Amino acid sequence: MNEVVSVLIDEKTLARRVKELGEQISGELERLTPILIGVLCSGSVFHADLIRNISLELRVDFISVKSYGAATASSGIVELGRDLESNIKGQDVVLVEDIVDSGKTARFLIKHLELQQPSSIRLCSLLSKPSKRKFDVPIDYLGFEVPDKFIVGYGLDFNQSFRNLPYIGVIRS
């Protein structure tokens, strides 16, 4: 049975940091009307909280990827799942990810979005595991760096479970 063995980032700390990121984005993108693109499913909780902390006129859309492989390891193959409904040509995009691990998913998504010729793309990720990075993807807005442990909650899953935890925890699997 998998269970959460420790809390890595509690609810209050998450809320405080998400508010700061929202304020930073609101300040830096002051003159823009960005589109905040959430990555389903695991980025959806962060996306929902982040947009409510941004005081700009903005739009939202969602995209998803399918990745294959073991539950706790990033797989080698990333494919597009659900594509955007919006046309982002000439738009200022903020891609909202839960975690950048190897960097493969973020790199894949940025390349995919670039095909539509947006005017800019920024990456906002709640979490980063720098020890696992294989592809260099600059993160414009980062919540927290996390150690090389498998973590769940606040949208992140293990075999589709634990997404509804209000904090980020470490599981024993």
Ligand code: IMP
């Ligand atoms: P990457 O392509 O290796 O950067 O990993 C991307 C995806 O793997 C993330 O968007 C997450 O959904 C998932 N992932 C990576 N590390 C973890 C983790 O510790 N817990 C849950 N999901 C993870």
Ligand code: MG
């Ligand atoms: Mg995931």
